[in-house]
Amino acid sequence: MAIDIKAPSFPESVADGTVATWHKKPGEAVKRDELLVDIETDKVVMEVLAEADGVLAEIIMNEGDTVLSGELLGRLGEGGAATAAAAPAPAAAPAVATATAAKSAEAPILSPAARKLAEEGGIDPASISGTGKGGRVTKEDAAAAVEAKKAAPAAPVAKTVAPAAEAPLFAGGDRVEKRVPMTRLRAKVAERLVEAQSSMAMLTTFNEVDMTEVMALRSKYKDLFEKTHNGVRLGFMSFFVKASVEALKRFPAVNASIDGTDIVYHGYQDIGVAVSSDRGLVVPVLRNAELMGLADIEGTIAGFGKKAKDGKLSIEDMTGGTFTITNGGTFGSMMSTPIVNPPQAAILGMHNILQRPMAINGQVVIRPMMYLALSYDHRLIDGKEAVSFLVTIKNLLEDPARLLLDV
Structure with a gap:
């Protein structure tokens, strides 16, 4: 049937x-x-x-x-597969033949001293010919076998032939083209990005953050953190998520969205984390990020990354979100203007960390610096709010104790 x-x-x-x-x-x-x-x-x-x-x-x-x-x-x-018969098991060998083979393969008798020499020399006792009474392997037999092994020339190592490199998609000098259909996911992402740019009054404000304190904190506790939290690694993204959650609480308009002629303010922080996959950009969501610790955030993001790589992200993983963070720094980006993910009102862009000279207290010192970018919908968020929001994130990251003290 x-x-x-x-x-x-x-x-x-x-x-x-x-x-x-x-x-x-x-x-x-x-x-x-x-x-x-x-x-x-x-x-x-x-x-x-x-x-x-x-x-x-x-x-x-x-x-x-x-x-x-x-x-x-x-x-x-x-x-x-439903009707395939199992392969017949090989016929059992006659008992007489089995007994004969066992007898012929009987291990030689070794004296304790001979066995010890053979084991230390890496010699199979069965390969040693015994000269003692009844074929017993003596200490001298074992010693001679060890010496013979040392004197034997080493077996030549077969050269491994490297496989031929895969031919490039386009050979040099060829004027060829390849046309492939755009995946539905990539087409939808393109559609939403164009829609965001055409329907929003989108602006981007920039700032820079000194990552010295966060990097020192991570370097000091990363091993203990991983050991305590069952292999979850401490990265930078969890610090940015926690800082964003705190800033969103202080500036609720950045966590809001527009629905027709209404403004919807959200009493929770669902943070989308942009993840690149073979099929396109996906944004899984950290639900109630305000209730999550650093280990919860890092573990969940690592799980999202694995699911994205395997194509296992579900609709539920990517539905909703009140604010998004994207990290172009993992690919070496130094500066960008991220596009807001509608109906959200803002998106935070992280970038590469570079050692740069900075003037601090009248002296030039080298510090690990990162540029931050906040793209926002000017219909909902004023410039003052956007700049203050980004400065809040900067201050929280440059002095992580503020996250604990709520100041």
Whole structure:
């Protein structure tokens, strides 16, 4: 009996999806819960698994086709993995032959001194010929075997031939082109970015932060932190999240959003963290970041990074968010103007940390400095609020004790 393979049920925010990749071909055997096909939506990639053992009988929706929630993708037929017989076990050897082989492979008898010499010299006792009574291996036999091994020339090491380098996509001098369809995720990101620039009065304000204190704190406690929190590593992002949460509490307009002609103020801080993946930019959300400690933040972000790499981020992971942080510094960016993620009102951009000369108390000293950028919707946030918000983050990071003292 054929089993229908249907598209998964999409959330209300997702209208349809695209068949991204079939992992099986018609006629191939499949096992229960084995991955059959990936469905790419505007936000995530959803996997369709086999409901039972069988054979992929028919593909109805091909790669690149648009599908609706619950639409028929193909059919799974009987046979294949479901009917494959187990390979017969090899026939047992006759007992007489087994006994004979065991007797012939019987280990030689070694004296304690001979066994010790053989073990220290890395010699297999079975390879030593005994000259003692009844074939017993004496101490002299073991010593001669060890000396023979030392005198033997070392076996030549086979040279490993490096595999040929993969041919470049375009050979030098060739005027060729390659056209590939844009993924739905990347297309949706592009659409939202253009929409943000055309519908917002977007501005960007800049500042710089001295990372000396944060770096010293991290260097001092990173090993103890990792040991205490079961392998969670202490990074810089958790400090920026905590500083942003505190600044958002002081400037609620930066944590607000516009809904039609209304301003919606949020009494919680859901911080989106921009993550780059092979399929495009995704922004998973730290829910109630105001209730999270540094270890919770770092562990959750690390989990998001792994899920993004494996294409396992869910709709729930990326829904909502009241403020976003993006870190271009991981790629070496020194300065940028990040684009606000609507309907949010602002986004914080982190950048590369560089050693730069700074004038402090009348003297020039070298400090690790980072440029910060805050892009914001001027319809909702005034310039004074935006600058004050960014200065607050700067002050909290340059003196991390403020985060504990709430000053």
